[in-house]
Amino acid sequence: MQNSEAMALSAALLAAAGGLTQRIHEGVVARGFEGLRPAHGFAFARLAPDGATVTDLAAHLGVTKQAASQLVDEMVRKGYAERRPHPDDARARLVVLTVRGWECTRAAEEAAAEAVREWGDTLGEREVRALGEQLLRIAPHGSIRPAW
Amino acid sequence: MQNSEAMALSAALLAAAGGLTQRIHEGVVARGFEGLRPAHGFAFARLAPDGATVTDLAAHLGVTKQAASQLVDEMVRKGYAERRPHPDDARARLVVLTVRGWECTRAAEEAAAEAVREWGDTLGEREVRALGEQLLRIAPHGSIRPAW
DNA sequence: CGAGGTGGTCAAGTAGCTTGACTATGTAGT
DNA sequence: ACTACATAGTCAAGCTACTTGACCACCTCG
Numbered sequence: 345m346q347n348s349e350a351m352a353l354s355a356a357l358l359a360a361a362g363g364l365t366q367r368i369h370e371g372v373v374a375r376g377f378e379g380l381r382p383a384h385g386f387a388f389a390r391l392a393p394d395g396a397t398v399t400d401l402a403a404h405l406g407v408t409k410q411a412a413s414q415l416v417d418e419m420v421r422k423g424y425a426e427r428r429p430h431p432d433d434a435r436a437r438l439v440v441l442t443v444r445g446w447e448c449t450r451a452a453e454e455a456a457a458e459a460v461r462e463w464g465d466t467l468g469e470r471e472v473r474a475l476g477e478q479l480l481r482i483a484p485h486g487s488i489r490p491a492w
Numbered sequence: 493m494q495n496s497e498a499m500a501l502s503a504a505l506l507a508a509a510g511g512l513t514q515r516i517h518e519g520v521v522a523r524g525f526e527g528l529r530p531a532h533g534f535a536f537a538r539l540a541p542d543g544a545t546v547t548d549l550a551a552h553l554g555v556t557k558q559a560a561s562q563l564v565d566e567m568v569r570k571g572y573a574e575r576r577p578h579p580d581d582a583r584a585r586l587v588v589l590t591v592r593g594w595e596c597t598r599a600a601e602e603a604a605a606e607a608v609r610e611w612g613d614t615l616g617e618r619e620v621r622a623l624g625e626q627l628l629r630i631a632p633h634g635s636i637r638p639a640w
Numbered sequence: 641c642g643a644g645g646t647g648g649t650c651a652a653g654t655a656g657c658t659t660g661a662c663t664a665t666g667t668a669g670t
Numbered sequence: 671a672c673t674a675c676a677t678a679g680t681c682a683a684g685c686t687a688c689t690t691g692a693c694c695a696c697c698t699c700g
Contacts, residue, residue: 345620358509359627389503479508
């Protein structure tokens with residue numbers, strides 16, 4: 345495979361990722377959740393299961409804890425998350441999603457599903473599944489956010 | 493397909509795109525081209541064929557022309573591009589890559605090819621080709637940079 | 641040739657990060 | 671049990687890559 349082909353493949357991957365991100369963002373806005381940027385999505389993903397500390401969130405987002413704290417401030421101010429005392433550590437605070445935060449998470453999932461469904465119309469559902477598996481195998485482990 | 497699966501697929505796509513971007517960036521740095529951020533790559537891609545005006549570049553990057561001009565300033569200062577008078581329009585200036593700019597473009601291609609070759613080791617070259625075609629079909633047309 | 645559109649720059653402001661310094665709390669060593 | 675160090679979080683200040691607004695030079699079309 346030639347270098348130019350690799351570049352074309354790379355461009356396609358980045359364009360697909362960018363397009364998907366935009367689709368999800370638009371879908372979230374359309375469902376009434378405003379004041380959020382795509383970057384918040386990665387925070388939601390980390391907070392969704394059981395909450396997380398600011399430091400933990402910072403590590404998974406690849407930013408300083410000050411930046412993560414600022415992001416949490418914003419999410420709290422807009423009603424998507426809240427800070428609760430940490431059960432096991434008096435220094436730490438557990439950041440958890442509010443009801444509205446969970447609703448927003450579902451909205452993002454719906455928007456993603458909508459985009460993926462359209463891919464199914466184009467490629468066929470079988471191919472989309474295969475695509476997902478292949479992407480999983482080439483994606484680096486542990487990285488949450490794209491960071492460019 | 494359930495919403496949670498769509499979300500997993502989305503995460504895989506974004507992770508793959510982020511990983512690739514980082515790989516290319518590291519490869520470019522390793523080949524001796526410093527002071528560049530991934531965002532510059534999209535500018536290189538637009539300038540490579542025949543050069544472009546600042547306004548044109550801005551449109552394709554999805555930023556204001558002031559921001560694009562600033563990006564060009566930086567590339568000029570670091571020796572990757574230069575502004576030449578536009579042959580057909582005395583208002584405009586044609587931004588073209590320097591020799592070093594072309595070398596850097598080749599370095600990025602090599603780095604991308606290296607990453608794609610590893611995908612070939614994992615998935616098989618046939619699958620990688622199919623992946624590229626599928627991504628092309630689901631990627632929105634005309635968008636250059638991810639913009640999140 | 642005059643009116644409006646377009647290419648580019650200068651200037652000022654903003655958002656989202658950074659580094660640095662600090663307090664409070666947890667943890668390990670002797 | 672006390673000391674020493676590590677860790678969670680915040681406050682403050684600074685930086686950088688953008689933005690909006692204003693402006694000039696030059697095209698284009700009536």
